[in-house]
Amino acid sequence: MRQSTAWLIRGLAVAIMSTLLNSGCAQAQTVSSVCDDSAFLAAQRTFENGGGREDLPVHVCGRVVAVSSRAKHTRSGWHGYFYVDVGSGVSIRIVSDLDEMNAPEWPWVAKGDQAEIVGRYYYDAPRRQGIDWTHHGTGRHWGMPGYVVVNGTKYQ
Missing domain, CATH: 1.20.5 (Single alpha-helices involved in coiled-coils or other helix-helix interfaces)
Structure with a gap:
């Protein structure tokens, strides 16, 4: 018994x-301690082919191909946006919560910069996907802090 x-x-x-x-x-x-674009691209293909929709921790790197010059205010605060080429002809939107990050005035990233990003990959639709939670904070539904490194300078 x-x-x-x-x-x-x-x-x-x-x-x-x-x-x-x-x-x-x-x-x-x-998340991997080193940049892993191939794992990100595999996850992205799975999502685009109708696979899982859960948010994933990712660690990507690449060259910045576009930057939104103005920050945008959303219901969760001020955000800066840029795109990084992660290989295989894919660029991904990076969302930076400027209210949470210890960084200078936006934009602190420029086209051509080398960037490394740790954050949460979300996929809502082919044209609605990106990486957010790129700052030091965590939340009730996301427990991993992120960061962005631009040309060797870390922002979190």
Whole structure:
């Protein structure tokens, strides 16, 4: 009886943790310590082919191909936007929460700069995708801090 009770309690604990991790209440996110554009491109292809839609932690790098010269105010504050070429003819939109980042006045990135980004890849549709949570903060539904490195200078 005692052994079956222990197994029942262990099974319940595993089920509760699984539910918490999958519900967004507690997320343990990790990302490669080095830039991994190939993993990003594979995830993007999966999403574009109808695969999963969950947000993913990513670590990408490449050359900046476009910059929005003006910051935009949204319901969650001021944001700066730029695009990075991650290879294979793909550029991805990078969203920087300027209210949260320790960075100079926008724009602090320019076309041609080399950039490295850690953040959350979101995919809503082929023309509505990008990488956000590129700052040091975390939230209830995103537990991994991000950053942007431009020509060797780190902004978070």
